Amino acid sequence: xxxxxxGPAPGGGKHRGGIASKGGSxxxxxxxxxxxxxMNMLIILISFLVTMVVFTQLAVIKFNLPPQSGGGxxxxxxxxxxxxxxxxxxxxxxxxxNGFQIIGEGRKLDPIPKGTKDYDYPRLGQFMRKLxxxxxxxxxxxxxxxxxxxxxxxxxxxxxxxxxxxxxxxLSGGVYR
Amino acid sequence: MKTGRQRRRxxxxxxxxxxxxxxxxxxxxxxxxxxxxxxxGDIITPAKNLELPISSSKIKPENTLNIAISRxxxxxxGTPVALVDEELGRQGNDIPGLARYxxxxxxxxxxxxxxxxxxxFTGKLTIQGDRLIPYFLLQKVLATCGANGYSSFSLAVSKKxxx
Numbered sequence: 513x514x515x516x517x518x519g520p521a522p523g524g525g526k527h528r529g530g531i532a533s534k535g536g537s538x539x540x541x542x543x544x545x546x547x548x549x550x551m552n553m554l555i556i557l558i559s560f561l562v563t564m565v566v567f568t569q570l571a572v573i574k575f576n577l578p579p580q581s582g583g584g585x586x587x588x589x590x591x592x593x594x595x596x597x598x599x600x601x602x603x604x605x606x607x608x609x610n611g612f613q614i615i616g617e618g619r620k621l622d623p624i625p626k627g628t629k630d631y632d633y634p635r636l637g638q639f640m641r642k643l644x645x646x647x648x649x650x651x652x653x654x655x656x657x658x659x660x661x662x663x664x665x666x667x668x669x670x671x672x673x674x675x676x677x678x679x680x681x682x683l684s685g686g687v688y689r
Numbered sequence: 690m691k692t693g694r695q696r697r698r699x700x701x702x703x704x705x706x707x708x709x710x711x712x713x714x715x716x717x718x719x720x721x722x723x724x725x726x727x728x729x730g731d732i733i734t735p736a737k738n739l740e741l742p743i744s745s746s747k748i749k750p751e752n753t754l755n756i757a758i759s760r761x762x763x764x765x766x767g768t769p770v771a772l773v774d775e776e777l778g779r780q781g782n783d784i785p786g787l788a789r790y791x792x793x794x795x796x797x798x799x800x801x802x803x804x805x806x807x808x809x810f811t812g813k814l815t816i817q818g819d820r821l822i823p824y825f826l827l828q829k830v831l832a833t834c835g836a837n838g839y840s841s842f843s844l845a846v847s848k849k850x851x852x
Contacts, residue, residue, distance in 0.1 A: 545708070547708035547709075547711075547712055550712060551708070551711065551712065551715070554712065554715040554716065554719060555715065557719050558715065558718055558719060558722065561719065561722035561723065562722065565722060569847065569848040570733055570735065570741075570750050570845060570846070570847060570848070571744065571746045571747055571748055571749070571750065571845075571846055571847070571848045572746065572748050572749070572750045572751070572815065572843035572844060572845055572846065573744060573746045573748070573843065573844040573846060574748060574841070574842065574843050574844075575842055575844070576840055576841050576842070577831065577835045577840040577842070657824045657828075658824065659823060659824050659825035659828065660823050660824070660825065661823065661824045662820070662821055662822070662823060662824075663742055663818045663819065663820050663821065663822045663823075663824070663827060664742040664743070664820035664821070666742075666824060666827070667742040667743075667744050667820075667844065667846055668742075668743075668744070670744070671744050671745045671746065674745075674746070675745065683828070683831065
C-alpha cells in the first residue's frame with residue numbers, strides 16, 4: 513500500500529520538477545544570460561570615466577585692477593557698492609620677507625614678524641578682525657607686496673582678508689625690483 | 690533538485706560567477722562617476738607643469754581667456770608666449786610676447802563684437818600661477834594684462850580639502 517503510494521509519488525515529483533525547471537528556463541530566470549559584453553562595456557566606461565575625473569577641485573579668487581589701469585569688467589559692480597557705504601577706510605597691508613605690517617588711517621600697527629617657517633596668519637587674522645570692529649564699513653584692503661614673495665603666500669594672505677570680511681582686495685603696483 | 694543539477698553541471702562547465710551583483714556594482718559605479726563628471730564641468734583644465742596654490746575660496750571658475758604661469762613658461766591658452774627666466778631678468782613691467790597675444794585677442798573679440806551683439810569685450814582673464822612664482826612675475830603679468838585692457842582677474846586656485 514505504502515509502496516504503491518510511494519511508487520507514483522516520486523514519478524509525479526519528477527514530472528512536476530521537470531515542468532518547473534522548464535518553466536524557469538522559458539522565463540529566462542537564472543541560467544544563461546550572457547553578461548560578458550555588458551561587463552566589457554561597463555568596465556571600459558568606468559576606466560574612461562576614472563581617467564577623466566578631476567581630482568583637484570578648482571576655484572578662483574576674483575579681483576580687479578584699480579580703475580586708472582583700465583576700465584571695464586566687474587568694476588561697475590564694485591563701484592556703487594563702495595559709494596553707498598560712505599567714505600572708504602584706507603587700510604594697507606605690507607607683506608615683506610620679514611612679515612606683515614598693517615598701515616591704516618595714518619597710523620602703523622605693530623609689525624607681525626614671520627615665524628621660523630611660515631607667516632603668522634592667525635595673528636594677521638586677529639588684527640584684521642580688530643580693524644573690522646573698529647571700521648565696520650571698511651571693505652577695501654590694499655596689499656603692498658614685496659617682489660620676492662611667493663604666490664602661495666599672497667593667496668593665503670588674500671584668504672585671511674576675505675575670511676575677515678574685507679572682500680575687496682587691491683594689489684598695489686609699482687614696486688620695482 | 691536544483692542543487693543536484695548544479696552539482697552535476699559544475700565540473701563539466703567552467704565556474705560561473707554571480708554576474709548580477711557584479712553588474713549592479715559596476716552600474717552604480719558608472720552612475721557615480723557620471724554624476725561627478727557632469728557636475729565637475731571642465732570649465733578650466735588645470736595646466737600641466739604647475740601646481741596651483743591652495744585657497745579657501747569657493748567661487749566657481751568662469752570660462753574666460755586663460756593665462757598660465759608655470760616655472761618655465763608663460764602660456765596663453767596653452768601656447769607659450771614668454772620664458773619665465775627671460776622675464777625675470779628684464780626690468781620694467783612689460784612682457785612683449787604676452788602683450789602681443791593679448792592685443793591680438795582683444796582686437797579679434799572687438800571685431801567679432803561689431804557683427805555679433807552677443808559678443809562683447811569684457812576684459813576678463815583667468816590666471817593660473819604655480820604656487821612658487823614670485824610676486825614680481827605675477828605683477829608683470831597683471832600689469833601687462835591691465836595695459837592691454839584686461840582688468841578683471843580670476844586667480845585660479847585649488848580648493849582646500851576640508852569641507
